[in-house]
Amino acid sequence: MEQWVVISSMIVAYLGLTLWVGLRAGRGTSSTVDGFVAGDRNFGFLVMYFVTGATVFSAFAFLGGPGWAYSRGAAAFYILSYGVLGMVPWYVIGPKVARIGRRLGQVTQAQFLTGRFRSRGLSLLIALISIAALIPYITLQMRGAGIVIEAVTEGKVPLWLGSAVAYGIVLIYVLVSGVSAVGWTNTLQGVFMIVIAWSLGLYLPYALYGGIGPMFEAILSQRPELLELPGLTATGESWSWAGDTSAILISAVGLTMWPHIFMKAFTARDERIIRRTVVWFPTFQLFLVPVFLIGFAGVLFVDSLAQPDFILPHLILNVDLPVIVVGLFCAGALSASMSTGDALMHATASVAVEDGVRPFARLSEYQQRLLIRILIVVAGAIAYFFAVSEGISLVVLLLTSYGIIAQLAPPVVAALFWRRATTPGVIAGLFAGGATTLLLFFLPELKPIALHEGLFGLLVHVPVLVLVSLLTPAQDAAVIEAYVDPPRAREGAVPNR
């Protein structure tokens, strides 16, 4: 049998398994908005651990990670640096958000914020920011899946078809089972990603160099500049410390503010589970170590690639690996892509309906669920259109959206910890921070130093939030207290769902 037939069969088997798990996941979940968007707030520790890990690490990590290590060397280590720091605040914030959400029936980030800062305009603003940031992210995941399938089938299954098949399956299970499908498929996909990354990451250095130490010694003797911080830029010059440090800072601030991550606070069974998820997140973060080892393994074996993101498929296909390893790699990459893509599509549609439409129009539970399902298909179709059209620099778009998403951090912190914050203050801060970020993205020559535009956005955002809040009338202290930290006795009176 030809190699590509074997690999294709493995992909089909893997996709079939994912579909089966995704469809089964919906059983036992109520057919309510709470069930479809927040899984009836019944995710246990195992599912939350994999949802968080597999959602954070996407096709961008699985394909882009080795690509960065291969072409930019030590620059990739910034991705190792920010994850734990980005997740730690969630140990405090996550349980608070979950408690408030459970009490008031919230399922999205904007609902959480507008509960404290009442404004339909704010809700719409957050919905628009979220959707603008999420669509390019979905597109990247779809392209990732298509690229892998095209590469390992030697072009027999082109990108457009590979993306369509992989995401057709995602669409089916998300439509049928909602967030429960995201939860259970991510558990399967998370296991795949970790096992495959570690096996390949340890196997390739041994197969090609005789070990990890010998591999780095060999690179050190021929390409020493690759291994020294802060690494290289995409064009091969030295990267700046300002670039490295600000990438770490903006990514750490933005990490848990992504709607598809933030919203998972509403899916946990209880607050303890969120805390445990944060505690164990570093073990998932270590998955980047083998991912980078794979990229470094390519340094002395693959001549410079025009598109370094293809290093992983390229290396896999060119070092004569057993066909089963190639098939497994493919399943791992698809896992990484689909486990993030499903959460993204689900979050985009939920946010659009819950925050963009519902504050302005009365909808029944049934209509809400129907509209969310329709919009999941629409979001998928838009992203698919971008995924198969060439020439759009999505990575640039995604890195910029991190700067915008990070602007959601000050309102979240203010909602929970600063009683004097007011609705006009929060809206003014969001506008000022967002506008600064966009302005400096389009006119980078205005930056006084070469930091990420999102950091300048935050530097403008926070003072504006504080000043405008202090200049506008304070909100009723009792109302805020009841929202943020209600007396335990009253909370206990609400039956647990």
Next chain:
Amino acid sequence: MSLHWIRRLAIAVFAINLLAIIWPVASLFRAAEPLIFGLPMSMAWPIAWILIGWITLLVLDHFEKREEDE
């Protein structure tokens, strides 16, 4: 040790963690050599902080849980 102090300690560890991985402290650990367990120092440094962060969270959570259970 009381939970109060454990929390302060954890905050201190993560503050140091933040400073350790950004400029200027990170530039002290910029070099590839020595190799540590076969990995360049520039890579071993952030990995070490992942492990320190993990241990800190485990200790913090142990005491937080004890408090919650009481």
